[in-house]
Amino acid sequence: MTFQKNILCIGAGYVGGPSMAMIACKCPQYQITVVDIDPKRIAAWNSDTLPIYEPGLDEIVKEVRGRNLFFSTQIEQGIQKADIIFVSVNTPTKTFGAGAGMAADLQYWERTALQIREVSQSPKIIVEKSTLPVKTALAMERILTATDNGVRFDVLSNPEFMAEGTGVRDLESPDRVLIGSRETPEGLRARDELVEIYANWVPRERIITSNIWSSELSKLVSNAFLAQRISSINAISSLCERTDADVTEVARAVGMDHRLGDKFLNASIGFGGSCFKKDILNLVYLCRQYGLDEVADYWEGVVRINDYQKERFILNMLGAMFNTLAGKRICLFGFAFKADTGDTRESPAISVSRRLVEERAELVITDPQALPNAERDLADIREGISFVEDPCEAAAGCDAIAVITEWDLYASLEFKKIYETMRKPAFIFDGRNILDHESLFRIGFNVFPIGKPPLTHF
Numbered sequence: 001m002t003f004q005k006n007i008l009c010i011g012a013g014y015v016g017g018p019s020m021a022m023i024a025c026k027c028p029q030y031q032i033t034v035v036d037i038d039p040k041r042i043a044a045w046n047s048d049t050l051p052i053y054e055p056g057l058d059e060i061v062k063e064v065r066g067r068n069l070f071f072s073t074q075i076e077q078g079i080q081k082a083d084i085i086f087v088s089v090n091t092p093t094k095t096f097g098a099g100a101g102m103a104a105d106l107q108y109w110e111r112t113a114l115q116i117r118e119v120s121q122s123p124k125i126i127v128e129k130s131t132l133p134v135k136t137a138l139a140m141e142r143i144l145t146a147t148d149n150g151v152r153f154d155v156l157s158n159p160e161f162m163a164e165g166t167g168v169r170d171l172e173s174p175d176r177v178l179i180g181s182r183e184t185p186e187g188l189r190a191r192d193e194l195v196e197i198y199a200n201w202v203p204r205e206r207i208i209t210s211n212i213w214s215s216e217l218s219k220l221v222s223n224a225f226l227a228q229r230i231s232s233i234n235a236i237s238s239l240c241e242r243t244d245a246d247v248t249e250v251a252r253a254v255g256m257d258h259r260l261g262d263k264f265l266n267a268s269i270g271f272g273g274s275c276f277k278k279d280i281l282n283l284v285y286l287c288r289q290y291g292l293d294e295v296a297d298y299w300e301g302v303v304r305i306n307d308y309q310k311e312r313f314i315l316n317m318l319g320a321m322f323n324t325l326a327g328k329r330i331c332l333f334g335f336a337f338k339a340d341t342g343d344t345r346e347s348p349a350i351s352v353s354r355r356l357v358e359e360r361a362e363l364v365i366t367d368p369q370a371l372p373n374a375e376r377d378l379a380d381i382r383e384g385i386s387f388v389e390d391p392c393e394a395a396a397g398c399d400a401i402a403v404i405t406e407w408d409l410y411a412s413l414e415f416k417k418i419y420e421t422m423r424k425p426a427f428i429f430d431g432r433n434i435l436d437h438e439s440l441f442r443i444g445f446n447v448f449p450i451g452k453p454p455l456t457h458f
Helices: 016-026 039-045 057-064 075-081 107-119 136-144 167-172 185-198 212-243 247-255 276-289 293-320 348-358 371-377 391-395 415-421 437-443
Strands: 005-010 030-035 069-072 084-087 124-128 153-157 177-181 207-211 329-333 362-366 385-387 400-403 427-430 446-449
Touching (some): 005 016, 016 057, 016 069, 016 084, 016 167, 057 167, 069 075, 075 107, 084 185, 107 136, 124 185, 136 153, 136 212, 153 185, 153 212, 177 212, 207 212, 212 247, 212 276, 212 293, 293 348, 293 427, 329 391, 362 371, 371 385, 415 437, 437 446
Parallel strands (some): 005 030, 005 084, 030 069, 084 124, 124 153, 177 207, 329 362, 362 385, 400 427
Antiparallel strands (some): 153 177
């Protein structure tokens, strides 16, 4: 079969793999190749067990894999053949040098740009798919054009706004597709080519275009605003607990204001995932670089509240359980940073687990998708931690259950039977407010929700 375009994605992670699978599904006239330096990851994409869990993704990949979607480690060959290259490599927070702990680590991105320049023999459209700081496109342009090899490169910004757990739905019916370009004739032509790809299934009114700098900044700002709402309601949850208010009722009243809406107003143990904290700290770093310290302080406060919420959860457990957790057996319901994903990056469960171990508690961790990642995340404190897939089995013999992830299955468990197998007094700390607290109290549990008065038998 002859394809109209050859599209390459460098990076087979949470963004690159699903995004290219959707384009392949909706655009059978294009050949899509996803490459990565990790042969194990590529092997997993070519197997019956994909390297990431996302509802609906298996079916799409199996439909198009081998037809017009291919996974490979042959990066240079892919670059040579490609007309359009999506760059979706990892951009973690720096752990060293200037900007450590805040700035984006762009070493993988830079290596990719250099490789594209060295290998390319024909014109390419380069699409930034990774979350990158503002003005990164300018740096990429400079790298690509540092040597005059006669090859033209046009750089676009096309940030991904899908949320893990609803990724397939978000890709199939996105709120918007954002494409940023240089506002030159060449830049606009390149932008139009990318618009044509998405227009195969996305309504034109949802495809918005901007200058390239606005596009790069929009991704950071979008994640910052979402995280801000979570930290805002979590900050209020602490006040609710002191004043006997109910954060659920407060959130409902606030959310009915049409100017605000009810999204991201569920109080919880805190946000996690690969994007929120990383992108906010990146935004903070950028603001400080431009001398905007007051703006940086404002956004840094969002992260501080998130850290405070996780620590407050531990201190509430400690206070409720008679000021000692030493030798007590605590079962964590969930380890993924949110439901419907196995991703544990920046999951609140990691810091909660480490703090509980510091308090000399024994841990039992259960999660339907994230246990392999949990074992890796806690490998250095593995002694004294058990990993059990079945939540009822995991809770047996425990002093307390802490709900960390909002998996639907936890709300439907037979807690009367679970209570009978636990040590007494038995505690439940609902870090997601997904359980029926009154029912649990009637069974015999001492119940500690987020942002609500506790229900105790003492």
